[in-house]
Amino acid sequence: MKSESKNQHVGKVTHHELKQTLGTWQLWGIAVGLVISGEYFGWSYGWASAGTLGFVVTAIFIAAMYTTFIFSFTELTTSIPHAGGPFAYARHAFGPTGGYLAGAATLVEFVFAPPAIALAIGAYLHVQFPGLEPKHAAMGAYLVFMALNIVGVQIAAAFELCVTLLAIFELLVFMGVVSPGFQWSNFTKGGWAGADSFSMGSFHGMFAAIPFAIWFFLAIEGVAMAAEEARNPKRSIPIAYVAGILTLVVLAIGVMVFAGAAGDWTKLSNINDPLPQAMKYIVGEHSGWMHMLVWLGLFGLVASFHGIILGYSRQIFALARAGYLPEWLSKVHPRFKTPHRAIIAGGVVGIAAIYSDELIQFGGQTLTANIVTMSVFGAIVMYIISMLSLFKLRRTEPNMERPFRAPLFPVFPAFALVAAVICLATMVYFNFLVAIVFAIFLALGYVYFLMTRHQREAAPADALLEE
Template identity: 45%
Template sequence: MASNTNNHLHKELKPIHLWGIAVGMVISGQYFGWNYGFEQGGTIGLIIAAIIVTIFYTTFIFSYSELSTSIPHAGGPSAYARKAMGPYMGFMTGLACLFEFVFAPPAIAVSTGAYIHFLFPSINAVYATVAVFLFFIFINLIGVKGAAIIELVATILALIGLSIYYVAGLPHVNGSAIFSDMSAFKGWKGIFASIPFAIWFFLAIEGGAMAAEEVRNPKKDIPKGFISGILTLATATVLTLLVTAGLGGGKGKPADYPLPQALANVYGEEHLLPKIVAIIGLFGLIASLHGIIIGYSRQTFALARAGYLPRFLASISKKGVPHWGLIVPGIIGVASAGSASFANALIILSVFGAITMYCLSLVSLFILRKKEPYMERPFKVSYPIVPGVALFLGIISFFCVLKYSVLTTNLSFFGIEIPLIAIILFVFGLGSMYYFLIGAKNIRPISEEFVSIEDITSPQKNASL
């Protein structure tokens, strides 16, 4: 495929690849980050928050499957919002999605570098962080099928690590460690404060939709990949939280490695099992970093192809990869990852972008049901109950992220404390200015940007197999 003469991605992916991408994007959330919710709501508060978030993501993914099969487009949520609410809201939704997918990789890379430094103290954590990020940008340049296979292998290894953890930990789960911690339970305030951390169990699963144009049979394969993914993660979330809390992992100061620490409470720090889980946990971080890089490159490509961003970002290499859409945001990510002190702020920015995009996508579903009742929907969610529950819980989650994370966090930059909300308002304000001054003049007609699901399954499909 020529670099600039064709704006279609290669159709290489099967359901197992989509499952690997969707689960792989998220799997690091089982290994770190979520456990800081113990400090906010105690064990009981975090468990309730995780139940709320699991219900939200399950209903959301079923709703999202309808959108992604109806509009199998690399832009994912930006495409759905544009079709439902017009080009400006398409751009705003795409920008929210970029918040999630551009800021999550450097946060994960920082944790990966710290993990490597933990295992090999002679390696500088910052150097490891930057090297890992650059390595996986390079890996993504080889083509989506090769990248998806690597993602699949890393995801399976990470799931093996979780399985070892469950088998080793379940026999030692102590119910009193879970239910006797009522002193730390802070009621609904603690539950709401824990929700932003519980979101880490599932953050970025929707990124698989950005590979929708590269799926061989979108009608059947997208629902299979998404639904199997959410079932995998829901099961892992229940077991991870149950075992960690039951082994006393919710006590004391939260660790950067909650799973190995919980096993060490039972087996001792020098035992082989905690070390095995710690080593395999590195593959969980790698899987998420690699998968989300796939996601941000496709989102950048789609926004540029639509005309929202400079057109060179939509160029496709001979390998069928949106190389500039991969490299340019990657430069921002590498620069951010090199500053480990930004990690907490990067996580919050990513979560804020995600929950904003989720709510806008669900609103798009309701609008499209009214606006285009006869649009082909190969997969139909139970309407309006399932998307209604998802939107209700999404709004609650948005409130929690805004109140308990965004509004309470500052970013220290050269000694200056900058409120995170100011950064968000600045970026969205700057984005709006760019849209009205430049982007709106370059947007492709909607008739060129959107095609039916039948159009993308043939004949290009046969030509690329």
């Protein structure tokens, strides 16, 4: 199978080129913006199973996994600055089949994350406009930000940086406003899966909460998919990644602790807008601070939503360019030089997910929780394959140019790999139905992969992967 990639035809690449315009600050904005919605919602579902204190333990473990993963992943991103990101690394290391597995997993992650964020946008707007149906608002968000991504990556990245800075400012405002009511006893009451002391049930709850701790950091790796559009990826991407993960760890801890200490945290779990509800404990329902939080809170959701649209479109574009998806999805807009067809295709899937309650709401979980879990399954599988790719390329291509090398190798990538395997096993145990659906997606995709070998052989040569 690996020989497939060596037989590709050379030359027809002009309609597949992306424009190199992104600088370090814009990449940092994408790194943080991709993830920052995870500080606004999603994580509080973890309180329902683990409690506040149990979830802190889970979140610290996941933060360690992401920190070691990002330091290791950055080596791959700078060595192979490719729009396909993990797909490109796995293909380089393990051939077409490895590329398929990483690409399909990444696609699930980035196509299923936006509907969850869009539903949260709808929930926030519904607070201000009770007559507005959240799902219709979610669809409207798709249409607006798909259009913005099509107009151009420079405009999209500048917008992403602005809304990310506003979102960070808003989170700091939230912590400042609720701080007068901060009581550690609120946070610790029933903090071990609803109990005041640790038990085996607490241990069980901490593992069950893993997907929602991952939601704090999910999609930061999407910066890799903007690598072909960076002016100097070998310098700017490491700075963006390291600064990004540090920013997110600090914000995640702050938001979680301040929200839980504001009042009765049990009323904040299993909802899409925990921060406005937490602020109600301090300032009341009709305070101007409440309205400001709702409006500014949208910036965080929009930053992630908009950034992940950029991420999924580049993944679809790269897979189509390499012949893993229909070739017409790899066309870029003749004027804007953006993968407009890939942007629209991912949006269609996301909008369908928003309106698929009966199909996605199962296993006793809410629609949002199942979409989040599906996205996390894709991410964890991709993390495992990426770390395996790093180890494989270190062994088989020791002379590859590596502008950034994973620190404390092999400890950092090994920890990230083992932690990801633990997360995957735990998630399968606690979310078996979602795992089955995820496996069906991969199996159907693999059938398509086997049936379209000729498509990959006819794809344009890719110098980054053919070395």
